[in-house]
Each structure stands twice: as structure tokens, then as C-alpha cells.
Amino acid sequence: MMFKFAVFLITLVAMEGVGTLAHKYVMHGWGWCLHRSHHEPHLGALETNDLYLVALALAAIGLIVFGNAGHAPWQWVGAGVAGYGLIYVIAHDGIVHRQWPVRPRPRHRYLRRLYEAHRLHHQVKGRQNSVSFGFLYAPPVAKIEQQLQRTAEQGEGCGPQPRV
Ligand SMILES: [Zn+2]
Ligand SMILES: [Zn+2]
Known part of the structure; x- marks a missing residue:
């Protein structure tokens, strides 16, 4: 039982790392078309960004089914993924x-x-130069503000781009 719970907990913690990287490199990268809806004013209850949650749920279900078909402890990895989705x-x-x-x-x-x-993550419009990609972990707010200021000074933030 302890082993299963450990697998569950480790997955839960590791998922924040996976989620942060996915947010930074996938959702603000090639997957921006789906995530964009989350950075625009809400029009309805659902956004295309919710498809990421659907993908997470499918991954969790797949792992649980796979584990229960005799491939333990993958069902506990699946439970960890599902738990992360719920906390998210x-x-x-x-x-x-x-x-x-x-x-x-x-x-x-x-x-x-x-x-x-x-909120500071959402302050940056568009996919680039965003800050704080974690969902359950956030760096100190002062640090993020400094980061935002640096990008603004470099002219890469909001507003017109400097001529080169
Ligand atoms: Zn985002
Ligand atoms: Zn958000």
C-alpha cells in the first residue's frame, strides 16, 4: 500500500514539472492555437484550452486501464495524473x-x-515573453515583476517594437 501511495504522490509532484514545461513549450509554443483562448476575454463557459484538460484526463484513464490490465503500478501513475488534473x-x-x-x-x-x-502570467498578451508557467508552484511575485520589467526594458514586451 505504501508503495502505491508513494507512486501516486511522486507522480502528483512530478506532474507540476510536466505541467510547467508543457505550458511553457507546448501551450505557448506549437500548441498556442488551443491555449490562446485562455489568454483572451472569455466568451463562453468552455474554451479550446480545455482540450488540454481532456488530453490529461485521457492520459490518466489510459494509464489506469493499462495498469489494471496487469501492468502495475501504472494505474497509480494514472491516479496521480488524475489527482493533478483535479487540483489544477x-x-x-x-x-x-x-x-x-x-x-x-x-x-x-x-x-x-x-x-x-x-495574474502576471496573463498580463502578458500573446504567447511570447510570458512569466510564471507553473500551475501549483509560483516563484516569488517580486521576482516575476522584475522579470516582466526586464522584458519591458528590452522592448520585447507589450507595445511597439523598437526599430533595428
Ligand atoms: Zn498561458
Ligand atoms: Zn490561467
Whole structure:
């Protein structure tokens, strides 16, 4: 039992790394066409960005089915992926973007930092020069602000590009 739980927990933690890298290099890279909807004003309840969540759910289900077909402990890896998806929905959609009818206020220090950091992520329009790609981990807000300032000074942020 301990081993299964360890697999579950390690997957859960590792998924934040996977999620951060996927957000930075896939969602803000070649997968921008689907993620763009999340960086634009919301028009309806669903966005094409939600397809990433569908992909995550399919991966979790696939792993659980595979593990249960005699390939343990992959079902626990799948459970970890599913757990991460659930926490993502609660933290990102619920607490940070407040897309729910019930709008919990981020009072806890960790949640406030996550909230502020992700707001700064959304402050950068477009796919480039964005900051703070984590969903459950955020660097200190002051650090992100410095990073934003640096890109603005380099002229790569918002506004007109300097002539070369
Ligand atoms: Zn983004
Ligand atoms: Zn967001």
C-alpha cells in the first residue's frame, strides 16, 4: 500500500514539472492555437484550452486501464495524473480564475502568491515573453515583476517594437 501511495504522490509532484514545461513549450509554443483562448476575454463557459484538460484526463484513464490490465503500478501513475488534473481545476479554474458560481477568496499566503503570479502570467498578451508557467508552484511575485520589467526594458514586451 505504501508503495502505491508513494507512486501516486511522486507522480502528483512530478506532474507540476510536466505541467510547467508543457505550458511553457507546448501551450505557448506549437500548441498556442488551443491555449490562446485562455489568454483572451472569455466568451463562453468552455474554451479550446480545455482540450488540454481532456488530453490529461485521457492520459490518466489510459494509464489506469493499462495498469489494471496487469501492468502495475501504472494505474497509480494514472491516479496521480488524475489527482493533478483535479487540483489544477480547483486551483487554476476555481481559485485563480474564479470561474465558479462560488468564488473562494485566496486568503492563504500560498494561494495569494499563486493567484498574483498567475495574474502576471496573463498580463502578458500573446504567447511570447510570458512569466510564471507553473500551475501549483509560483516563484516569488517580486521576482516575476522584475522579470516582466526586464522584458519591458528590452522592448520585447507589450507595445511597439523598437526599430533595428
Ligand atoms: Zn498561458
Ligand atoms: Zn490561467
